[in-house]
Amino acid sequence: MNAISFVHEQLTAGKQFPKFKAGDNVTVNYKIVEGNKERIQSFKGDVVKIQGTGFTASFTVRKISDGVGVERLFPFYSPNVESVVLNKVGKVRRARLYYLRERQGKAARIKEKRV
Numbered sequence: 001m002n003a004i005s006f007v008h009e010q011l012t013a014g015k016q017f018p019k020f021k022a023g024d025n026v027t028v029n030y031k032i033v034e035g036n037k038e039r040i041q042s043f044k045g046d047v048v049k050i051q052g053t054g055f056t057a058s059f060t061v062r063k064i065s066d067g068v069g070v071e072r073l074f075p076f077y078s079p080n081v082e083s084v085v086l087n088k089v090g091k092v093r094r095a096r097l098y099y100l101r102e103r104q105g106k107a108a109r110i111k112e113k114r115v
Contacts, residue, residue, distance in 0.1 A: 018084065021050065026044070027042050028081060049097065091110070
């Protein structure tokens with residue numbers, strides 16, 4: 001039974017991410033598969049929400065690309081997520097920042113928390 005539990009731990013080992021919450025600015029590096037080639041692409045934006053628990057947990061990141069808002073959902077335990085880098089800690093009062101969808105320009109900025 002020890003061998004089975006050892007293999008199970010190796011396959012389901014959780015990745016170590018920095019502690020982040022809604023409002024933080026992060027860069028998510030994830031694998032893109034194009035044909036038989038793999039490359040790592042980064043997605044930098046603000047965390048809109050974190051949802052779920054355990055292996056179904058995921059987080060949504062929003063960025064502005066060419067004047068258009070783009071949101072992308074990343075599962076925490078996806079094998080395609082290489083790493084998450086915490087850039088800024090945001091100062092917000094909510095757990096879900098859906099109001100950012102209607103805002104543009106300076107109104108869509110999030111204040112940085114001073115440490």
